[in-house]
Amino acid sequence: MxxxxxxxxxxxxxxxxxxxxxxxxxxxxxxxxxxxxxxxxxxxxxxxxxxxxxxxxxxxxxxxxxxxxxxxxxxxxxxxxxxxxxxxxxxxxxxCAAGTYGKDGQCIPCPVGQYNGGSNMQWCSICQPGTYQDQTGSSSCKNCPSGTYQAKKGKTSCDPCPIGQHSPNVGSVQCIDCPPGTYQDQARSSNCKPCPSGSYQPDHGKTSKDSCKPCGAGTYQPNAGKQNCRQCRAGYYQPDSGQTSCLFCPSGSYQDRTGQSSCQDCSQFNKCCNQNRTMCYAKDVTKTDCRKRLSMYLNGVRALSKTYQCKSSAGPIGVGIAPSSFYGGIKGNSSVSFSDIPEVKWGLSNHF
Structure with a gap:
Protein backbone atom coordinates (compact mmCIF):
# COMPACT_ATOMS: atom_id res chain seq x y z
CA MET A 1 0.00 0.00 0.00
CA CYS A 96 11.75 26.36 -17.14
CA ALA A 97 13.22 27.32 -20.49
CA ALA A 98 14.54 30.77 -21.37
CA GLY A 99 11.68 33.21 -21.93
CA THR A 100 9.47 31.48 -19.36
CA TYR A 101 9.07 31.31 -15.57
CA GLY A 102 7.41 28.95 -13.11
CA LYS A 103 3.97 29.70 -11.74
CA ASP A 104 1.46 27.34 -10.17
CA GLY A 105 3.63 24.41 -11.16
CA GLN A 106 3.77 25.43 -14.79
CA CYS A 107 6.24 27.23 -17.06
CA ILE A 108 4.58 30.38 -18.32
CA PRO A 109 5.91 32.84 -20.93
CA CYS A 110 7.40 36.03 -19.52
CA PRO A 111 4.96 38.93 -19.93
CA VAL A 112 5.69 41.94 -22.11
CA GLY A 113 8.22 44.30 -20.58
CA GLN A 114 10.09 41.38 -19.03
CA TYR A 115 12.48 38.59 -20.04
CA ASN A 116 14.25 35.49 -18.79
CA GLY A 117 17.60 34.69 -20.32
CA GLY A 118 17.82 31.25 -18.72
CA SER A 119 21.01 30.27 -16.89
CA ASN A 120 19.22 29.08 -13.72
CA MET A 121 16.92 32.11 -13.57
CA GLN A 122 13.54 31.22 -12.09
CA TRP A 123 12.05 34.65 -12.48
CA CYS A 124 11.48 36.97 -15.36
CA SER A 125 13.50 40.16 -15.05
CA ILE A 126 12.19 43.62 -15.82
CA CYS A 127 13.56 45.37 -18.88
CA GLN A 128 15.82 48.24 -17.84
CA PRO A 129 15.66 51.90 -18.95
CA GLY A 130 16.84 52.28 -22.54
CA THR A 131 15.25 48.93 -23.46
CA TYR A 132 11.79 47.48 -24.05
CA GLN A 133 10.03 44.22 -24.91
CA ASP A 134 6.75 44.11 -26.78
CA GLN A 135 6.44 40.32 -27.02
CA THR A 136 5.77 37.61 -24.45
CA GLY A 137 8.10 34.71 -23.84
CA SER A 138 11.27 36.68 -24.52
CA SER A 139 14.78 35.78 -23.43
CA SER A 140 16.11 39.35 -23.76
CA CYS A 141 15.01 42.95 -24.11
CA LYS A 142 15.36 45.14 -27.17
CA ASN A 143 17.40 48.33 -27.24
CA CYS A 144 15.51 51.49 -28.02
CA PRO A 145 16.52 52.52 -31.57
CA SER A 146 18.27 55.81 -32.24
CA GLY A 147 15.83 58.70 -32.28
CA THR A 148 13.94 57.23 -29.32
CA TYR A 149 14.46 56.76 -25.58
CA GLN A 150 12.97 55.05 -22.56
CA ALA A 151 13.51 56.41 -19.06
CA LYS A 152 11.49 53.80 -17.15
CA LYS A 153 11.70 50.08 -16.42
CA GLY A 154 9.49 47.32 -17.76
CA LYS A 155 8.19 49.13 -20.81
CA THR A 156 6.77 47.68 -23.99
CA SER A 157 7.86 50.49 -26.32
CA CYS A 158 10.18 53.48 -26.58
CA ASP A 159 9.21 57.13 -26.76
CA PRO A 160 10.23 59.28 -29.72
CA CYS A 161 12.56 62.20 -29.10
CA PRO A 162 10.58 65.46 -29.33
CA ILE A 163 11.45 68.21 -31.77
CA GLY A 164 14.54 70.16 -30.76
CA GLN A 165 16.17 66.98 -29.42
CA HIS A 166 17.86 63.83 -30.73
CA SER A 167 19.38 60.53 -29.60
CA PRO A 168 22.26 59.36 -31.80
CA ASN A 169 22.77 56.00 -30.05
CA VAL A 170 20.63 52.92 -29.41
CA GLY A 171 19.56 52.16 -25.87
CA SER A 172 19.17 55.79 -24.80
CA VAL A 173 17.48 56.69 -21.52
CA GLN A 174 17.00 60.32 -22.53
CA CYS A 175 17.22 62.59 -25.55
CA ILE A 176 19.75 65.37 -26.00
CA ASP A 177 19.05 69.00 -26.88
CA CYS A 178 20.30 70.02 -30.30
CA PRO A 179 23.52 72.02 -29.79
CA PRO A 180 24.05 75.64 -30.90
CA GLY A 181 24.37 75.93 -34.66
CA THR A 182 21.70 73.29 -35.24
CA TYR A 183 17.95 72.65 -34.94
CA GLN A 184 15.50 69.76 -35.38
CA ASP A 185 11.94 70.26 -36.61
CA GLN A 186 11.00 66.55 -36.66
CA ALA A 187 10.41 64.08 -33.83
CA ARG A 188 12.16 60.69 -33.58
CA SER A 189 15.45 62.06 -34.90
CA SER A 190 18.90 60.60 -34.41
CA ASN A 191 20.69 63.84 -35.31
CA CYS A 192 20.16 67.57 -35.67
CA LYS A 193 20.08 69.69 -38.79
CA PRO A 194 22.85 72.27 -39.25
CA CYS A 195 22.04 75.88 -39.89
CA PRO A 196 23.12 76.81 -43.44
CA SER A 197 26.30 78.72 -44.17
CA GLY A 198 25.82 82.46 -43.94
CA SER A 199 23.80 82.01 -40.74
CA TYR A 200 24.30 81.18 -37.06
CA GLN A 201 22.32 79.84 -34.11
CA PRO A 202 23.54 80.53 -30.53
CA ASP A 203 21.04 78.48 -28.47
CA HIS A 204 20.30 74.86 -27.49
CA GLY A 205 17.19 72.85 -28.37
CA LYS A 206 15.86 74.86 -31.30
CA THR A 207 12.97 73.43 -33.29
CA SER A 208 12.89 75.41 -36.52
CA LYS A 209 15.12 76.55 -39.35
CA ASP A 210 13.76 80.02 -38.60
CA SER A 211 15.94 79.98 -35.49
CA CYS A 212 19.00 80.21 -37.74
CA LYS A 213 19.81 83.90 -37.93
CA PRO A 214 21.52 85.48 -40.94
CA CYS A 215 24.95 86.95 -40.34
CA GLY A 216 24.68 90.72 -40.20
CA ALA A 217 26.42 93.25 -42.42
CA GLY A 218 30.15 93.32 -41.73
CA THR A 219 30.16 89.62 -40.80
CA TYR A 220 30.08 86.26 -42.60
CA GLN A 221 30.07 82.50 -42.00
CA PRO A 222 31.50 80.13 -44.63
CA ASN A 223 30.50 76.93 -42.80
CA ALA A 224 27.20 75.32 -41.86
CA GLY A 225 26.19 74.49 -38.29
CA LYS A 226 27.89 77.36 -36.49
CA GLN A 227 26.84 79.29 -33.39
CA ASN A 228 28.32 82.64 -34.39
CA CYS A 229 29.56 84.64 -37.36
CA ARG A 230 33.03 85.92 -38.19
CA GLN A 231 33.88 89.59 -38.56
CA CYS A 232 35.29 90.85 -41.84
CA ARG A 233 38.95 91.61 -41.28
CA ALA A 234 40.61 94.94 -41.99
CA GLY A 235 40.78 95.64 -45.73
CA TYR A 236 37.48 93.83 -46.32
CA TYR A 237 33.79 94.67 -45.96
CA GLN A 238 30.34 93.11 -46.40
CA PRO A 239 27.29 95.33 -47.00
CA ASP A 240 24.73 92.50 -47.03
CA SER A 241 23.44 90.00 -44.45
CA GLY A 242 23.53 86.21 -44.70
CA GLN A 243 26.83 86.04 -46.57
CA THR A 244 29.54 83.39 -46.65
CA SER A 245 32.50 85.69 -47.36
CA CYS A 246 33.62 89.31 -47.30
CA LEU A 247 34.55 91.62 -50.17
CA PHE A 248 37.97 93.17 -50.72
CA CYS A 249 37.91 96.95 -50.56
CA PRO A 250 38.03 98.31 -54.12
CA SER A 251 40.99 100.26 -55.46
CA GLY A 252 41.17 103.77 -54.08
CA SER A 253 39.56 102.83 -50.77
CA TYR A 254 40.57 101.29 -47.47
CA GLN A 255 39.20 99.89 -44.20
CA ASP A 256 41.38 99.80 -41.08
CA ARG A 257 38.73 98.28 -38.78
CA THR A 258 37.17 94.81 -38.57
CA GLY A 259 33.49 93.97 -38.98
CA GLN A 260 32.62 96.80 -41.33
CA SER A 261 29.90 97.07 -43.95
CA SER A 262 31.72 99.56 -46.21
CA CYS A 263 35.16 100.97 -47.08
CA GLN A 264 36.51 104.51 -46.72
CA ASP A 265 37.51 106.60 -49.71
CA CYS A 266 41.13 107.63 -50.24
CA SER A 267 40.26 110.77 -52.25
CA GLN A 268 42.30 112.98 -49.92
CA PHE A 269 45.32 110.90 -50.84
CA ASN A 270 44.92 110.88 -54.59
CA LYS A 271 43.14 107.52 -54.36
CA CYS A 272 46.32 105.84 -53.10
CA CYS A 273 46.03 102.89 -50.70
CA ASN A 274 48.36 100.13 -49.62
CA GLN A 275 48.24 96.61 -51.03
CA ASN A 276 46.13 95.25 -48.16
CA ARG A 277 43.64 98.16 -48.42
CA THR A 278 44.06 98.97 -44.74
CA MET A 279 45.46 102.54 -45.12
CA CYS A 280 45.81 105.45 -47.53
CA TYR A 281 48.98 107.34 -48.41
CA ALA A 282 50.16 110.16 -50.67
CA LYS A 283 52.07 108.78 -53.56
CA ASP A 284 53.94 112.03 -54.38
CA VAL A 285 54.00 114.93 -51.95
CA THR A 286 55.89 118.20 -52.24
CA LYS A 287 58.05 119.71 -49.53
CA THR A 288 55.64 122.61 -49.28
CA ASP A 289 52.69 120.28 -48.61
CA CYS A 290 54.60 118.42 -45.92
CA ARG A 291 55.58 121.71 -44.28
CA LYS A 292 51.98 122.88 -44.32
CA ARG A 293 50.77 119.71 -42.64
CA LEU A 294 53.53 119.81 -40.03
CA SER A 295 52.70 123.45 -39.30
CA MET A 296 49.10 122.48 -38.64
CA TYR A 297 50.23 119.74 -36.27
CA LEU A 298 52.55 122.02 -34.28
CA ASN A 299 49.76 124.58 -33.95
CA GLY A 300 47.47 121.98 -32.39
CA VAL A 301 45.46 121.09 -35.48
CA ARG A 302 45.32 117.48 -36.67
CA ALA A 303 45.18 117.94 -40.39
CA LEU A 304 44.21 114.32 -41.05
CA SER A 305 43.15 111.37 -38.95
CA LYS A 306 44.26 108.92 -41.62
CA THR A 307 47.71 107.45 -41.84
CA TYR A 308 49.76 109.63 -44.15
CA GLN A 309 53.00 108.48 -45.67
CA CYS A 310 54.98 111.55 -46.71
CA LYS A 311 57.18 110.84 -49.74
CA SER A 312 58.39 112.76 -52.77
CA SER A 313 59.66 111.64 -56.11
CA ALA A 314 63.16 112.37 -54.80
CA GLY A 315 62.71 110.12 -51.77
CA PRO A 316 62.00 110.85 -48.08
CA ILE A 317 62.06 114.53 -47.12
CA GLY A 318 63.63 116.03 -44.00
CA VAL A 319 65.43 113.13 -42.41
CA GLY A 320 67.10 114.17 -39.15
CA ILE A 321 67.38 117.86 -38.20
CA ALA A 322 65.81 120.05 -40.86
CA PRO A 323 67.27 123.49 -41.71
CA SER A 324 65.67 126.48 -40.05
CA SER A 325 64.35 127.70 -43.40
CA PHE A 326 62.16 124.57 -43.60
CA TYR A 327 60.40 125.46 -40.33
CA GLY A 328 60.45 129.23 -40.60
CA GLY A 329 57.47 130.83 -38.88
CA ILE A 330 56.22 127.68 -37.11
CA LYS A 331 55.63 128.84 -33.55
CA GLY A 332 59.10 130.35 -33.42
CA ASN A 333 60.80 127.03 -34.00
CA SER A 334 64.02 127.58 -35.88
CA SER A 335 65.02 123.93 -35.79
CA VAL A 336 62.79 120.92 -35.03
CA SER A 337 63.52 117.25 -35.40
CA PHE A 338 60.68 115.10 -36.62
CA SER A 339 61.71 112.58 -33.99
CA ASP A 340 60.72 115.17 -31.36
CA ILE A 341 57.08 114.64 -32.36
CA PRO A 342 55.90 111.26 -30.94
CA GLU A 343 53.45 110.52 -33.72
CA VAL A 344 55.83 111.36 -36.53
CA LYS A 345 58.38 108.98 -38.00
CA TRP A 346 59.67 110.84 -40.97
CA GLY A 347 59.77 108.82 -44.14
CA LEU A 348 57.52 106.10 -42.68
CA SER A 349 53.93 106.41 -41.42
CA ASN A 350 53.17 110.02 -40.42
CA HIS A 351 50.07 110.90 -38.38
CA PHE A 352 49.44 114.62 -38.86
Whole structure:
Protein backbone atom coordinates (compact mmCIF):
# COMPACT_ATOMS: atom_id res chain seq x y z
CA MET A 1 0.00 0.00 0.00
CA UNK A 2 2.87 2.36 0.87
CA UNK A 3 4.56 1.68 -2.47
CA UNK A 4 1.29 2.32 -4.30
CA UNK A 5 0.81 5.69 -2.58
CA UNK A 6 4.40 6.65 -3.28
CA UNK A 7 4.11 5.75 -6.94
CA UNK A 8 0.82 7.62 -7.17
CA UNK A 9 2.32 10.74 -5.61
CA UNK A 10 5.26 10.49 -7.97
CA UNK A 11 2.92 10.24 -10.97
CA UNK A 12 0.85 13.21 -9.73
CA UNK A 13 3.94 15.28 -9.12
CA UNK A 14 5.44 14.44 -12.46
CA UNK A 15 2.28 15.18 -14.38
CA UNK A 16 1.59 18.34 -12.41
CA UNK A 17 4.97 19.85 -13.10
CA UNK A 18 5.78 18.12 -16.36
CA UNK A 19 5.98 21.40 -18.24
CA UNK A 20 8.49 23.00 -15.95
CA UNK A 21 10.70 20.19 -14.63
CA UNK A 22 13.03 18.09 -16.67
CA UNK A 23 12.59 15.13 -14.31
CA UNK A 24 11.78 14.06 -10.77
CA UNK A 25 14.20 11.50 -9.36
CA UNK A 26 12.69 9.07 -6.86
CA UNK A 27 14.88 7.60 -4.11
CA UNK A 28 17.38 10.50 -3.70
CA UNK A 29 17.76 13.42 -1.34
CA UNK A 30 20.20 16.36 -1.44
CA UNK A 31 21.65 16.82 2.05
CA UNK A 32 23.16 19.96 3.57
CA UNK A 33 21.54 22.63 1.40
CA UNK A 34 18.01 22.85 2.78
CA UNK A 35 17.19 26.48 3.53
CA UNK A 36 13.57 26.03 4.54
CA UNK A 37 11.05 23.27 5.36
CA UNK A 38 7.34 23.51 4.56
CA UNK A 39 5.17 20.74 6.12
CA UNK A 40 1.88 19.29 4.99
CA UNK A 41 1.86 20.30 1.34
CA UNK A 42 1.81 18.26 -1.82
CA UNK A 43 4.42 18.01 -4.54
CA UNK A 44 2.63 20.50 -6.76
CA UNK A 45 2.59 23.09 -3.97
CA UNK A 46 6.20 22.32 -3.06
CA UNK A 47 7.41 23.15 -6.54
CA UNK A 48 5.24 26.26 -6.57
CA UNK A 49 6.77 27.41 -3.28
CA UNK A 50 10.23 26.88 -4.75
CA UNK A 51 9.36 28.95 -7.78
CA UNK A 52 8.19 31.75 -5.50
CA UNK A 53 11.58 32.00 -3.83
CA UNK A 54 14.57 33.50 -5.61
CA UNK A 55 17.03 31.49 -3.59
CA UNK A 56 15.37 28.14 -4.30
CA UNK A 57 17.26 25.99 -6.77
CA UNK A 58 15.86 22.53 -6.06
CA UNK A 59 13.52 20.57 -3.78
CA UNK A 60 13.53 17.41 -1.71
CA UNK A 61 10.05 15.99 -1.15
CA UNK A 62 9.27 13.44 1.58
CA UNK A 63 6.46 11.28 0.24
CA UNK A 64 5.76 9.77 3.69
CA UNK A 65 5.54 12.97 5.72
CA UNK A 66 4.39 15.29 2.91
CA UNK A 67 7.33 17.53 3.80
CA UNK A 68 8.75 20.03 1.29
CA UNK A 69 12.42 20.97 1.62
CA UNK A 70 13.58 24.10 -0.17
CA UNK A 71 17.21 23.83 -1.32
CA UNK A 72 19.44 26.78 -2.27
CA UNK A 73 21.55 24.64 -4.59
CA UNK A 74 20.88 22.65 -7.74
CA UNK A 75 22.66 19.38 -8.16
CA UNK A 76 23.51 16.35 -10.22
CA UNK A 77 21.69 14.29 -7.66
CA UNK A 78 23.02 10.91 -8.82
CA UNK A 79 26.55 12.15 -8.12
CA UNK A 80 25.93 14.40 -5.10
CA UNK A 81 22.78 13.04 -3.44
CA UNK A 82 22.13 10.29 -0.92
CA UNK A 83 19.77 7.43 -1.58
CA UNK A 84 16.56 7.55 0.42
CA UNK A 85 13.45 5.66 -0.71
CA UNK A 86 11.11 8.14 1.04
CA UNK A 87 12.26 11.13 -1.05
CA UNK A 88 12.38 12.34 -4.56
CA UNK A 89 14.50 15.22 -5.81
CA UNK A 90 14.04 17.81 -8.54
CA UNK A 91 16.12 20.68 -9.87
CA UNK A 92 13.58 23.48 -10.18
CA UNK A 93 15.77 26.39 -11.20
CA UNK A 94 16.76 24.73 -14.45
CA UNK A 95 13.31 23.45 -15.21
CA CYS A 96 11.75 26.36 -17.14
CA ALA A 97 13.22 27.32 -20.49
CA ALA A 98 14.54 30.77 -21.37
CA GLY A 99 11.68 33.21 -21.93
CA THR A 100 9.47 31.48 -19.36
CA TYR A 101 9.07 31.31 -15.57
CA GLY A 102 7.41 28.95 -13.11
CA LYS A 103 3.97 29.70 -11.74
CA ASP A 104 1.46 27.34 -10.17
CA GLY A 105 3.63 24.41 -11.16
CA GLN A 106 3.77 25.43 -14.79
CA CYS A 107 6.24 27.23 -17.06
CA ILE A 108 4.58 30.38 -18.32
CA PRO A 109 5.91 32.84 -20.93
CA CYS A 110 7.40 36.03 -19.52
CA PRO A 111 4.96 38.93 -19.93
CA VAL A 112 5.69 41.94 -22.11
CA GLY A 113 8.22 44.30 -20.58
CA GLN A 114 10.09 41.38 -19.03
CA TYR A 115 12.48 38.59 -20.04
CA ASN A 116 14.25 35.49 -18.79
CA GLY A 117 17.60 34.69 -20.32
CA GLY A 118 17.82 31.25 -18.72
CA SER A 119 21.01 30.27 -16.89
CA ASN A 120 19.22 29.08 -13.72
CA MET A 121 16.92 32.11 -13.57
CA GLN A 122 13.54 31.22 -12.09
CA TRP A 123 12.05 34.65 -12.48
CA CYS A 124 11.48 36.97 -15.36
CA SER A 125 13.50 40.16 -15.05
CA ILE A 126 12.19 43.62 -15.82
CA CYS A 127 13.56 45.37 -18.88
CA GLN A 128 15.82 48.24 -17.84
CA PRO A 129 15.66 51.90 -18.95
CA GLY A 130 16.84 52.28 -22.54
CA THR A 131 15.25 48.93 -23.46
CA TYR A 132 11.79 47.48 -24.05
CA GLN A 133 10.03 44.22 -24.91
CA ASP A 134 6.75 44.11 -26.78
CA GLN A 135 6.44 40.32 -27.02
CA THR A 136 5.77 37.61 -24.45
CA GLY A 137 8.10 34.71 -23.84
CA SER A 138 11.27 36.68 -24.52
CA SER A 139 14.78 35.78 -23.43
CA SER A 140 16.11 39.35 -23.76
CA CYS A 141 15.01 42.95 -24.11
CA LYS A 142 15.36 45.14 -27.17
CA ASN A 143 17.40 48.33 -27.24
CA CYS A 144 15.51 51.49 -28.02
CA PRO A 145 16.52 52.52 -31.57
CA SER A 146 18.27 55.81 -32.24
CA GLY A 147 15.83 58.70 -32.28
CA THR A 148 13.94 57.23 -29.32
CA TYR A 149 14.46 56.76 -25.58
CA GLN A 150 12.97 55.05 -22.56
CA ALA A 151 13.51 56.41 -19.06
CA LYS A 152 11.49 53.80 -17.15
CA LYS A 153 11.70 50.08 -16.42
CA GLY A 154 9.49 47.32 -17.76
CA LYS A 155 8.19 49.13 -20.81
CA THR A 156 6.77 47.68 -23.99
CA SER A 157 7.86 50.49 -26.32
CA CYS A 158 10.18 53.48 -26.58
CA ASP A 159 9.21 57.13 -26.76
CA PRO A 160 10.23 59.28 -29.72
CA CYS A 161 12.56 62.20 -29.10
CA PRO A 162 10.58 65.46 -29.33
CA ILE A 163 11.45 68.21 -31.77
CA GLY A 164 14.54 70.16 -30.76
CA GLN A 165 16.17 66.98 -29.42
CA HIS A 166 17.86 63.83 -30.73
CA SER A 167 19.38 60.53 -29.60
CA PRO A 168 22.26 59.36 -31.80
CA ASN A 169 22.77 56.00 -30.05
CA VAL A 170 20.63 52.92 -29.41
CA GLY A 171 19.56 52.16 -25.87
CA SER A 172 19.17 55.79 -24.80
CA VAL A 173 17.48 56.69 -21.52
CA GLN A 174 17.00 60.32 -22.53
CA CYS A 175 17.22 62.59 -25.55
CA ILE A 176 19.75 65.37 -26.00
CA ASP A 177 19.05 69.00 -26.88
CA CYS A 178 20.30 70.02 -30.30
CA PRO A 179 23.52 72.02 -29.79
CA PRO A 180 24.05 75.64 -30.90
CA GLY A 181 24.37 75.93 -34.66
CA THR A 182 21.70 73.29 -35.24
CA TYR A 183 17.95 72.65 -34.94
CA GLN A 184 15.50 69.76 -35.38
CA ASP A 185 11.94 70.26 -36.61
CA GLN A 186 11.00 66.55 -36.66
CA ALA A 187 10.41 64.08 -33.83
CA ARG A 188 12.16 60.69 -33.58
CA SER A 189 15.45 62.06 -34.90
CA SER A 190 18.90 60.60 -34.41
CA ASN A 191 20.69 63.84 -35.31
CA CYS A 192 20.16 67.57 -35.67
CA LYS A 193 20.08 69.69 -38.79
CA PRO A 194 22.85 72.27 -39.25
CA CYS A 195 22.04 75.88 -39.89
CA PRO A 196 23.12 76.81 -43.44
CA SER A 197 26.30 78.72 -44.17
CA GLY A 198 25.82 82.46 -43.94
CA SER A 199 23.80 82.01 -40.74
CA TYR A 200 24.30 81.18 -37.06
CA GLN A 201 22.32 79.84 -34.11
CA PRO A 202 23.54 80.53 -30.53
CA ASP A 203 21.04 78.48 -28.47
CA HIS A 204 20.30 74.86 -27.49
CA GLY A 205 17.19 72.85 -28.37
CA LYS A 206 15.86 74.86 -31.30
CA THR A 207 12.97 73.43 -33.29
CA SER A 208 12.89 75.41 -36.52
CA LYS A 209 15.12 76.55 -39.35
CA ASP A 210 13.76 80.02 -38.60
CA SER A 211 15.94 79.98 -35.49
CA CYS A 212 19.00 80.21 -37.74
CA LYS A 213 19.81 83.90 -37.93
CA PRO A 214 21.52 85.48 -40.94
CA CYS A 215 24.95 86.95 -40.34
CA GLY A 216 24.68 90.72 -40.20
CA ALA A 217 26.42 93.25 -42.42
CA GLY A 218 30.15 93.32 -41.73
CA THR A 219 30.16 89.62 -40.80
CA TYR A 220 30.08 86.26 -42.60
CA GLN A 221 30.07 82.50 -42.00
CA PRO A 222 31.50 80.13 -44.63
CA ASN A 223 30.50 76.93 -42.80
CA ALA A 224 27.20 75.32 -41.86
CA GLY A 225 26.19 74.49 -38.29
CA LYS A 226 27.89 77.36 -36.49
CA GLN A 227 26.84 79.29 -33.39
CA ASN A 228 28.32 82.64 -34.39
CA CYS A 229 29.56 84.64 -37.36
CA ARG A 230 33.03 85.92 -38.19
CA GLN A 231 33.88 89.59 -38.56
CA CYS A 232 35.29 90.85 -41.84
CA ARG A 233 38.95 91.61 -41.28
CA ALA A 234 40.61 94.94 -41.99
CA GLY A 235 40.78 95.64 -45.73
CA TYR A 236 37.48 93.83 -46.32
CA TYR A 237 33.79 94.67 -45.96
CA GLN A 238 30.34 93.11 -46.40
CA PRO A 239 27.29 95.33 -47.00
CA ASP A 240 24.73 92.50 -47.03
CA SER A 241 23.44 90.00 -44.45
CA GLY A 242 23.53 86.21 -44.70
CA GLN A 243 26.83 86.04 -46.57
CA THR A 244 29.54 83.39 -46.65
CA SER A 245 32.50 85.69 -47.36
CA CYS A 246 33.62 89.31 -47.30
CA LEU A 247 34.55 91.62 -50.17
CA PHE A 248 37.97 93.17 -50.72
CA CYS A 249 37.91 96.95 -50.56
CA PRO A 250 38.03 98.31 -54.12
CA SER A 251 40.99 100.26 -55.46
CA GLY A 252 41.17 103.77 -54.08
CA SER A 253 39.56 102.83 -50.77
CA TYR A 254 40.57 101.29 -47.47
CA GLN A 255 39.20 99.89 -44.20
CA ASP A 256 41.38 99.80 -41.08
CA ARG A 257 38.73 98.28 -38.78
CA THR A 258 37.17 94.81 -38.57
CA GLY A 259 33.49 93.97 -38.98
CA GLN A 260 32.62 96.80 -41.33
CA SER A 261 29.90 97.07 -43.95
CA SER A 262 31.72 99.56 -46.21
CA CYS A 263 35.16 100.97 -47.08
CA GLN A 264 36.51 104.51 -46.72
CA ASP A 265 37.51 106.60 -49.71
CA CYS A 266 41.13 107.63 -50.24
CA SER A 267 40.26 110.77 -52.25
CA GLN A 268 42.30 112.98 -49.92
CA PHE A 269 45.32 110.90 -50.84
CA ASN A 270 44.92 110.88 -54.59
CA LYS A 271 43.14 107.52 -54.36
CA CYS A 272 46.32 105.84 -53.10
CA CYS A 273 46.03 102.89 -50.70
CA ASN A 274 48.36 100.13 -49.62
CA GLN A 275 48.24 96.61 -51.03
CA ASN A 276 46.13 95.25 -48.16
CA ARG A 277 43.64 98.16 -48.42
CA THR A 278 44.06 98.97 -44.74
CA MET A 279 45.46 102.54 -45.12
CA CYS A 280 45.81 105.45 -47.53
CA TYR A 281 48.98 107.34 -48.41
CA ALA A 282 50.16 110.16 -50.67
CA LYS A 283 52.07 108.78 -53.56
CA ASP A 284 53.94 112.03 -54.38
CA VAL A 285 54.00 114.93 -51.95
CA THR A 286 55.89 118.20 -52.24
CA LYS A 287 58.05 119.71 -49.53
CA THR A 288 55.64 122.61 -49.28
CA ASP A 289 52.69 120.28 -48.61
CA CYS A 290 54.60 118.42 -45.92
CA ARG A 291 55.58 121.71 -44.28
CA LYS A 292 51.98 122.88 -44.32
CA ARG A 293 50.77 119.71 -42.64
CA LEU A 294 53.53 119.81 -40.03
CA SER A 295 52.70 123.45 -39.30
CA MET A 296 49.10 122.48 -38.64
CA TYR A 297 50.23 119.74 -36.27
CA LEU A 298 52.55 122.02 -34.28
CA ASN A 299 49.76 124.58 -33.95
CA GLY A 300 47.47 121.98 -32.39
CA VAL A 301 45.46 121.09 -35.48
CA ARG A 302 45.32 117.48 -36.67
CA ALA A 303 45.18 117.94 -40.39
CA LEU A 304 44.21 114.32 -41.05
CA SER A 305 43.15 111.37 -38.95
CA LYS A 306 44.26 108.92 -41.62
CA THR A 307 47.71 107.45 -41.84
CA TYR A 308 49.76 109.63 -44.15
CA GLN A 309 53.00 108.48 -45.67
CA CYS A 310 54.98 111.55 -46.71
CA LYS A 311 57.18 110.84 -49.74
CA SER A 312 58.39 112.76 -52.77
CA SER A 313 59.66 111.64 -56.11
CA ALA A 314 63.16 112.37 -54.80
CA GLY A 315 62.71 110.12 -51.77
CA PRO A 316 62.00 110.85 -48.08
CA ILE A 317 62.06 114.53 -47.12
CA GLY A 318 63.63 116.03 -44.00
CA VAL A 319 65.43 113.13 -42.41
CA GLY A 320 67.10 114.17 -39.15
CA ILE A 321 67.38 117.86 -38.20
CA ALA A 322 65.81 120.05 -40.86
CA PRO A 323 67.27 123.49 -41.71
CA SER A 324 65.67 126.48 -40.05
CA SER A 325 64.35 127.70 -43.40
CA PHE A 326 62.16 124.57 -43.60
CA TYR A 327 60.40 125.46 -40.33
CA GLY A 328 60.45 129.23 -40.60
CA GLY A 329 57.47 130.83 -38.88
CA ILE A 330 56.22 127.68 -37.11
CA LYS A 331 55.63 128.84 -33.55
CA GLY A 332 59.10 130.35 -33.42
CA ASN A 333 60.80 127.03 -34.00
CA SER A 334 64.02 127.58 -35.88
CA SER A 335 65.02 123.93 -35.79
CA VAL A 336 62.79 120.92 -35.03
CA SER A 337 63.52 117.25 -35.40
CA PHE A 338 60.68 115.10 -36.62
CA SER A 339 61.71 112.58 -33.99
CA ASP A 340 60.72 115.17 -31.36
CA ILE A 341 57.08 114.64 -32.36
CA PRO A 342 55.90 111.26 -30.94
CA GLU A 343 53.45 110.52 -33.72
CA VAL A 344 55.83 111.36 -36.53
CA LYS A 345 58.38 108.98 -38.00
CA TRP A 346 59.67 110.84 -40.97
CA GLY A 347 59.77 108.82 -44.14
CA LEU A 348 57.52 106.10 -42.68
CA SER A 349 53.93 106.41 -41.42
CA ASN A 350 53.17 110.02 -40.42
CA HIS A 351 50.07 110.90 -38.38
CA PHE A 352 49.44 114.62 -38.86
Missing amino acids: SVTITLFLFWVAKSAVHCCTEHLILGYRLDGFTAEEIPNIGVHACIKECLLRKHCQSINYNTQQFLCEINDKSSDIIMDGKKNPDFFFSNVANS
